[in-house]
Amino acid sequence: MSLRSFKLPTIDFVNKRKYALVFSALLLIVSIISLGLQGLKLGIDFTGGTLIEVGYQQTADLEDIRTKLVSANFTGTNVQYFGSDTEVLIHLEPQSISSAKLSTSIIQMLGEGIDVRRVEFVGPKVGEELTNDGGLALLYALIGILIYVAFRFEYRFALGSITALIHDVIITLGVFSILQIEFDLTVLAAILAVIGYSLNDTIVVFDRIRENFLSTRHIEPVPIVNDALNQTLTRTIMTSLTTLIVLLALFYLGGEVIHSFAGALIIGVVIGTYSSIFVASSMILALGISKEDMLPSEKEKKEIDARP
């Protein structure tokens, strides 16, 4: 079992950062282009509208449902199978008269013997508010983290971690845009969780970089960063793997409702792991971190000495 034999890996991550730079830049450009051109496929949480999930005894006749909707003068409808061919998802854009009564009349129109599994109606005003609140949540999370990291470490570390976070968020959003997966409130929650996760990874590496600066005689930042990345590599891989295991369980077994949520987290965890190794540390090197920056103030020194 080679994984068990204990020998620190000695991979020269820092030297590979130019490849990482090209790779990240490529992903970012593709993501931004897609976000700019086709944007996100926003769910009704943000656009407003009506969503009805119904279950049929036998295979549902989508054409029949579409014809009924058209003849009842509903516009901007989208009818599709959801999970299986006995379950149908009907999506209505906000209508000229947008009210909670629409779903009632549609369900009546579809007739007897159907199982109404889910109805969601979001008024246009609510959708707008949720979009604003979502954007604000993202912004405040980033600011809060920036302050904490700047306070705990140093401003270059804060900038490095925020760069990595923005990198992760843009690429995750990019994947949602490219694949046109529906972006709803739960996906937004997932993106915020990704921020937390990716940061977790980055902080662990930064912590080790700081420790190495303080404990070794090296002054050159490059070998120090390289050592830190190698020392934390097993942990980074282990944690990512365990998190991915549970996320994959959610993705495959958690049901349709949680599907895109788990998907967003999986993408985010993979990207976050990559960015904490390559993006965040390259950033602090580029910003010119040095041993002097790491020397603690008198107060902190006492605290460190006091540690068990």
Place this chain on the structure above:
Amino acid sequence: MNHYPIWKNALIVFFLFISALYALPNIYGSDLAIQISGTGDYVVQDQDVKNIKDSLEANEIDYKSMGLVDRRIMIRFEDSQSQLSSKTLLKNTLSRNYVVALNLAPSVPQWLSNVGGKAMSLGLDLRGGVHFLLEVDMEAVVTIAIDRYYNELRTVLREDRLYKSIRKEGNLLVVSFKTENLKTEAKKLIKDKLSDLNIVEGSETDLQLSLKISSDAQSAAKSSALKQNITTLRNRVNELGVAEPIIQRQGSERIVVQLPGVQDTARAKEILGAVATLEFRLVDEKNDLQTAVQSGKIPVGSKLYKFKSGEPLLLKTAVIVTGENIVDAASSVDQDNSPMVSITLDNAGGRTMLDTTKEFLHHRMAVVYIENKVETIVEDGNTVKKRSKTQDIINAATIQGTFSNRFQITGLDSAREARNLALLLRAGSLSAPIEIIEERTIGPSLGADNIQKGLISVLVGFSLVLFFMGWRYRVFGLVANLALTLNLVTIVSILSMLQATLTLPGIAGIVLTVGMAVDANVLIFERIKEELQLNKNIQKAISAGYAKALLTIADANITTLIASLVLFSFGTGPVKGFAVTLSIGIITSMFTAIVLSRAVINLIYGGSKSEELSI
């Protein structure tokens, strides 16, 4: 040597005991039940329990148990057949003083409930039900307030014929005067009697001034409108027979209504939008009530009404004023400390009331509550809309003196009754329209699916992680697994103690916590390995490993906690549920992964002279 002092170990054991105890209620399932509670003033009593018992036994319906707890009668059943047939029976036999609702009652043993053990409450996405977000039309509220002040202003200024004209201009009242003196006098009067009206700055000319409602009075009107609507909605939800409904304000103009287990959302929507009114009528004191009831012959000009309790009373058909004339109602006490309700009528209502009370001093007047309901029912396979009207006397009292637009209803039994009446009157005067702006309904089949899928994914993800950790870190891995399991127990117990609602995103939060909680142990174990590599002895390696990893773990978890707190404060519904479990999970995992795992490692290796660790 690595040892925790005894008190520390004892504290850990105590903590785990509490966690396990309060997580325990969740492993008991729940019983099919019917919940019976009193509407409005009525409180169910032991006598009711006896009556219901008799009635069920007379109809040979089996039940598991019946009891009166927290002013609610809970009847538990073995199967849904007897649950449903008793609901039909009780709904038909019990008067409208009772709310009969289907429920799921957690079957937590008595000793556990005695120490406060409760199961987590399941969110609508797991148990099925409907969530409405209603918005009160606040523009209408302001318009109504303007109308009211317009009338009051005219009344106040009319007495001395102070004004030339008053007109409404948007949200302003523009008053013009014949002379400047009259204006000065009017200003004084407005300041004294209508302090809610402010003069718009710079609007005053020699013979004219503009008034606006002060922002305090405006927000008071809005807040009162919101409260009224919530009361009306609560009463209406009671009519629907929903167990454990949630009706609460959200922000300054919205109301959340959550009805667990309600499947007929079409009906729920109709009821929530139903229109109810009040009427004031004189009591017919000339004709004998008993004769009318017994003979069935109702005298001309009168009509037979009933109190909510069923007691009949003859009222005159002529209506004095209706609920549309009521602009406000408040409960208080008079000089003798007896309860009363102060009512404010609009102008037209005030005038009619003045005339009536002059003419019928010392006679009785009744307040009738009228509600128009629409129900969609299935008849011969067709859905038919059934409209019904209920009329209940809520109060009949003697007119003690003449009054017009402001008067008190006294002779009430209790302060509570006065409060209820005032609320009911305000509820009756629901004048600000409400609109459903968000609806989320989860059918029972999807709810059940969600529970099952949520549980399976937690179990599978969890088992895989346990396996993985055991393989990678051997004995230490098993300790981490123990910590992880107890972490799960602790999360469940905290959620149960807080009575937080578990939703599907909440389960996702727990799952994610499981994945991330191992991180702390991974950090520690990898660190111990490094220390061993430096040829330290195992005791030193263990303590150095824990010590060095501690700060990293704290930093990493605090940043994640920041993100999840932001989620909590900005999120709504699903996002909030996720944030709650994630936050709790992060905090508990710090305890289990660091303190608890250390305690166990100490027990295993603390006194060991061995040179090797199974890591």
